[in-house]
Amino acid sequence: MPSLPWRDIDTVLLDMDGTLLDLHYDNHFWMEHLPRRYAELHGVSLGLAEAELGALFRDNAGQLQWYCLDFWSQELKLPVRELKLETAHLIALRPDADTFLAAIRQAGKRVILITNAHRDSLSLKLERIELAPYFERLISSHDYGFAKEAPQFWDALQADIGFDPARSLFIDDTLPILRSAGRFGVAHLLAVREPDSRKGPKDTEEFAAVDGYRELLEGL
Structure with a gap:
């Protein structure tokens, strides 16, 4: 990854899930834990639960309601906030993300978190990761x-x-979001090579990607 032109960067915009936090928590909750609890609480098979949830996920992906716990609680007739607490022990910071955050603040950059996460999800994670x-x-x-x-x-x-x-500078693990930022005119865009620590690297297509946060500090 080429070093960043820090002299040309005043503001650092950062995503949360998959960027600063390991995406394993979210992937595990939505793709494994929630289908299992849906099956248990509605008295259906796991296969049927996965099929029903999969269809709903596809229909709502990338839209605001996809990220809204109120929407999913109503849609699934489940207490999604409470269910998310059941796997909260999996919430984890990505390696050296805190080192990176401390360094860019110390360097006088303006640092702003922008997340699609619902406020309840954001609060849950901030309770566990400072x-x-x-x-x-x-x-x-x-x-x-x-x-x-x-x-x-x-x-x-x-x-x-x-x-x-x-x-x-904007760092996010979701390519359509990076493209949206690019169309708006954000000049410095970085993807994340491995947002979920259990799934291995992904193809970030046209975007340079963060492999480790310490490497971004060169020249800061």
Whole structure:
């Protein structure tokens, strides 16, 4: 990965799940734990639960409701917030993410969290991982009513925090979101090579990717 032009970067925008936190928690919850609990609580087979949830996931992927615990609680008739607590021991920071956060704050960069996570999910993770002190703001896309995939999110973010896209770095593990940021004009974009520690590296296509956070600090 080429070293970052830190002299040209004032604002660092960071995703949470899969970027600063290991995506294993979320993948395990949505793809394994939730189908199992859905089957138990609704009295259906695991196979049927997986089929029903899979169809709903495909229909809602990339839209704001996909990230909304209220939506899923109503749709599935399950207490999704409470179920998420059952696997909360899996919430984990990615290696050296805290070192990176401390260094960029120390260097005087403006550091802002932008996540599609519902506020309840954000709170759950912040209770277990001390991320908040590193950030000027913690922004959920639910605050604006648009997921990060949508151009309206970036318009709302600009109106809210007044950042210069040409002098900003954005790191996210979701390629459609990075493309949305690029269309808005964010100049420095990085994907994440291995958002889920249990699944191995992924193809980040046109984007350079973070393999380890310490390597980003060169030249800071």
